[in-house]
Amino acid sequence: MNPLPSLFAGAVFGLALAAPPGPMNAVIAEESVTNGWLAGVRAGLGAMTADAVFLIGSLLGVVAFVDRFPTVRAAMVGVGGLLMCYFAYGAALDALDEASLVPSGAADGTADRAATGFRKAFVLALTNPYQVLFWLTIGVGLLRPGTLDVLSYTPYVGADLAGLLVVRTGSPALIVGFFAGIGVWITGFPATLRAAQRRVAAFAPVVSGVSALVLAGFGVLFLVDAVRTLL
Template sequence: MLTALLSIVAGLLLGLSLAAPPGPMNAVIAEESVNRSWRAGFAAGLGAMSADALFFVFALAGLVTVVENAPTLRGVMVGIGGLLMLYFAYGAVANAGSFSESEHGDAAGFGKAFALALTNPYQITWWLTAGIGLLNPGQIEAFGVSLSAANGLLTIGGFFLGILLWVTSFPAALRAAGDRVDALGTGIAYVSALVLVWFAGVFVLDAAGTLGLV
């Protein structure tokens, strides 16, 4: 019973380790949450989570390692990610004063986060490091207890539960501002745009270096 619980907790902490750090994903979630609705922010979070589910499948098939070991392919993917971030940063600024809770906003947030996640080297790198624990649950140790491979499904379930917890609570915390959300909206949009532009620069430079352009 204790080992099963630790398997879930270990997976949950792994999920939070991927979802919680500041970065382009959370910038998109914040923008969607404040400028549109909790539902739009949650949809963006689901977009990023869907990409993680896809990465998990790729990791099982060994494809993530193939991408990491193919510099040209990785460079192109990262470069595309950087350009997408610049485009989304422009959109954040252009729509900074527009507050809508339309269904189109939800779909757009999901698509933005999903596209960025697929080209995010941080997530690729995470799946090559911490994410390996999901594929080898017997190698994870928590509080001195080695987790059994028999509880691998519990670890995986805990992992996605951790991501789900973050993409639910983070937009909710932003929306908790209540009547002040409109006042926060423009500021969040500009901050999100700055974060996206900064990461876009990092991505583009990374891609240029990988492709031997600099």
């Protein structure tokens, strides 16, 4: 069987899921404009590494275990909400520093900052209930024989794209393509932001400010969800 169609479909699937706005892209964007392209890529790798952990965990039944116990899930979501609010505060401070032209020290310790971005995105992704739900339902099915309507799961516009790209699951090439698609996004997105930043002087504080709002919004939603589950 020719693996190329599955590889291509997996890449489209990974790219479609990685591209829409959300907390992970907010972290990648803030790291990119504040600490450089490498920091943005490393943040993306942190989120992608969490996906790999979820893939293994779903195959071993760990993700299903988390979903089976509401208290465990609520604790995980609550931690994620607190972390997002904390990182939103940091992004807001970065936006203020950039807007007032206060040096952020990004030129010093670039490698350390990039590593921090990786850890930040990795921890946030591990406590992201959307990613847990994805691997509990759709993700674990990628290696099981069946079919997958790839574009129907695209956030926000999936209903309009349903039926356009239906592929057979059960092929390792689909998983390889999936992570390749994510890889394209986490390298291309920071590069695009850095290119725009070189052309627009006020670009960095705007991106940091929007990232702070996105992280704060999702953080509050996660905290509310955790409280409701515990009550």
